[in-house]
Amino acid sequence: MARFKRILLKLSGESLAAGAGFGIDEQRLADYARQIKEVHEMGVQIGIVIGGGNIFRGLKGAQKGFDRVKGDQMGMMATVINSLALSSALDTEGVKNKVLTAIRMEPVGEFYSKWKAIDAMEQGFVCIFSAGTGSPYFTTDTGSSLRGVEIEADVMLKGTRVDGVYTADPEKDPTATKFSDISYTEVLERNLKVMDLSAVVMCNDNNLPIYVFNMDKVGNLKRVMDGEDIGTLVHK
Numbered sequence: 001m002a003r004f005k006r007i008l009l010k011l012s013g014e015s016l017a018a019g020a021g022f023g024i025d026e027q028r029l030a031d032y033a034r035q036i037k038e039v040h041e042m043g044v045q046i047g048i049v050i051g052g053g054n055i056f057r058g059l060k061g062a063q064k065g066f067d068r069v070k071g072d073q074m075g076m077m078a079t080v081i082n083s084l085a086l087s088s089a090l091d092t093e094g095v096k097n098k099v100l101t102a103i104r105m106e107p108v109g110e111f112y113s114k115w116k117a118i119d120a121m122e123q124g125f126v127c128i129f130s131a132g133t134g135s136p137y138f139t140t141d142t143g144s145s146l147r148g149v150e151i152e153a154d155v156m157l158k159g160t161r162v163d164g165v166y167t168a169d170p171e172k173d174p175t176a177t178k179f180s181d182i183s184y185t186e187v188l189e190r191n192l193k194v195m196d197l198s199a200v201v202m203c204n205d206n207n208l209p210i211y212v213f214n215m216d217k218v219g220n221l222k223r224v225m226d227g228e229d230i231g232t233l234v235h236k
Contacts, residue, residue: 159215
């Protein structure tokens, strides 16, 4: 039996680029789709938010002179591109799915609502939530927290390229040590870069646990659902 019944899976757009640093790596995309299929076949209801950093990041655009609102809107469109790519990869794997957008853009995707999403998941569809919150000045981290709370997920699974939460960035500090679990409060007090501040606060306020793990290692998503301790749980 799966560890969780309904999950919000947060995927990194930058990870989707794999080693290229930009764009979409077809092998990484296919690996993600197969891992999602494995968990879907366990009967888990799945909602997904994927970032857009492999294509465009609004805040970086603003630093280069873009209007912040337009830059964030460009970032939202980047998440739609990634969502459509993931949808296509899931189609190839035979997994029913829907792309729901926070901004109206039919026929690209259906306009998001909580009840539409829950109904679709209960019917066996994987739901991919794109365009962030639909508003500027919010990241996909905050969008993930919002969608996770709205769809009443049991947990947010944050798939990254590291295997959990560390005392410091393990890619820069070889002395960094990993937490097996940690409270939201300690994450905030230590200023650990798990997610954006607003996203962590929202999860804390609504008691939505966050499980951070390495999604880029094939098979890890199923290991999480099987109850293996391969990441870090952030909770009250």
